[in-house]
Amino acid sequence: MHLKSAVVSQDEWEKLECSFTSPSMFEIVIFYLWGPSDGVDLLVDSVEIYPSNPLEKSQCADIDGQIIMNPHFENACDSIWAGRGCKICKQECLNDGEVLPWSGKFFASAIQRGKNYYGIQQGITGRVRVNTMYNVTAMVRIFGGVCSADVRATVWVIEPSFPERYISIGNVQASDKEWRELKGKFFIRSPSKEFRPSRAIIYVEGPPQDTDILIDSFIVNPAEKIPSSFLSPEEECGEHTVDNAITNHDFSEGLASWICSGSVHLGNSNSNVKSNSGENYAIVLGNKDSGQWLKQNITAKLSSGSFYIILAYFRASEKEVEVIAKLKLKHVDSEETSFNVGRSIVPIEKWEKLEGHFFLTGEFESVVLCFGCYSRKEFFVDSVLVFSPNRVLPFHPIETY
Numbered sequence: 001m002h003l004k005s006a007v008v009s010q011d012e013w014e015k016l017e018c019s020f021t022s023p024s025m026f027e028i029v030i031f032y033l034w035g036p037s038d039g040v041d042l043l044v045d046s047v048e049i050y051p052s053n054p055l056e057k058s059q060c061a062d063i064d065g066q067i068i069m070n071p072h073f074e075n076a077c078d079s080i081w082a083g084r085g086c087k088i089c090k091q092e093c094l095n096d097g098e099v100l101p102w103s104g105k106f107f108a109s110a111i112q113r114g115k116n117y118y119g120i121q122q123g124i125t126g127r128v129r130v131n132t133m134y135n136v137t138a139m140v141r142i143f144g145g146v147c148s149a150d151v152r153a154t155v156w157v158i159e160p161s162f163p164e165r166y167i168s169i170g171n172v173q174a175s176d177k178e179w180r181e182l183k184g185k186f187f188i189r190s191p192s193k194e195f196r197p198s199r200a201i202i203y204v205e206g207p208p209q210d211t212d213i214l215i216d217s218f219i220v221n222p223a224e225k226i227p228s229s230f231l232s233p234e235e236e237c238g239e240h241t242v243d244n245a246i247t248n249h250d251f252s253e254g255l256a257s258w259i260c261s262g263s264v265h266l267g268n269s270n271s272n273v274k275s276n277s278g279e280n281y282a283i284v285l286g287n288k289d290s291g292q293w294l295k296q297n298i299t300a301k302l303s304s305g306s307f308y309i310i311l312a313y314f315r316a317s318e319k320e321v322e323v324i325a326k327l328k329l330k331h332v333d334s335e336e337t338s339f340n341v342g343r344s345i346v347p348i349e350k351w352e353k354l355e356g357h358f359f360l361t362g363e364f365e366s367v368v369l370c371f372g373c374y375s376r377k378e379f380f381v382d383s384v385l386v387f388s389p390n391r392v393l394p395f396h397p398i399e400t401y
Contacts, residue, residue: 309357
C-alpha cells in the first residue's frame, strides 16, 4: 500500500505526513521508507504512527495512561518487548512448576545473558510525555546463577540537539525464591510541552551474567501530581534555597567532604578558567576505574522512597569529554551495586550542565555519588546540587545555582 512520497535534499530536513486505514483483519503490518537511488543514504530522524482520533491515541497502551504495551506478557514477548543483548521468551512455569507466575498465566524471561547490562526492553517513543512524572511498578525475580541480585529499571532517552541520557528509575534486591516488587519513578524534563524525545527505551538489567531475569508485570502510569520544581528546578533554586544533599557543593571550602581517591585538585577563578559559581572548582582526571573518581558519601542526607534531581556543571580542560554521574548503592544485607544516573558531553569553551535523576527504595547502608569519565581526560566540576523537589525550602534569592 503506497502512502505518500516527497522530494528531499541533503540541505535540510523535510517532513512527510500521510494517513492510512488499516484493514479489519491482518496478521502482520510492516511500515518502511524507501526511494533514493543506489548509493544514496536515506536519513530518518523520527517516525510516529498513531490513531487519528485523539481519544484513541491516548488509549494506545491503556485507558489509564499506561504507556507500556503488553505489560502482563499475555501476548508473544518478541512482538513488543525485545532482548537487550540476549534472548527473551514467554513462560508459564520453570523448574518443573517451582516457579509460577505471580499473577495471570505468563511471565517473561531474559535468558542467555552475557553481561550484567543485558536484559529486556521496550521502546516507548511517541507514548511517553515530557514534564510528566511516571510511577513504575514491576514484579521481578531471578533464576539460575545466583540466589540474590540487584535488578534495576532505567530509561534511555535521545533528545534533538542533546546527548543521550540515562534516567535511573529504581532497583530491588531480587531473589530466586520469590517475586519481589520493583518500584520507582522517572521524569523527562523539557522547557516545552511540544518537545518529544527522538527515541526513548525503558529496560530492566542488573544481575550477573548467566542469571535469568524474570518479569511478571511491568506497569508505568502517570503520577497524579507533579511538584512545580520538576518543571523548572533552576528557577526554583533561584528563588529558594534547597535542601542540598551535597556538602561543600561549590568547593568554597576546598575539597572538604569530597573523597578524592584519584587525581583531583582544586582550581580557582584566578586561573584561565573562571568558576561557574564563585571562586573554586574541582579539577578531575578521568580513570577507567570508577573507584578513582571524585566522590561524596550522601547517605545521611537521603531518605528511602524519595525521588532526587542531580544538577551539576562541568567543563573540559583540553578536549571534549563525556562526563558520567554514577551512584554506588549498598542495601542492607546485599552487595554494593552501581548505575549511571546522568551523563553529558562537556565542551572546552563553556560550562555545561549535567542533569540526572534517581529514586531510592528499600533500606540502604551507603549511597555515594561519583563523577568521572573512562578516558584519561581532565575536566572541571562546579555547582553540584542533589535535592528532592518535595523538600524545597523558602529563602532569599541566591546566585550559586
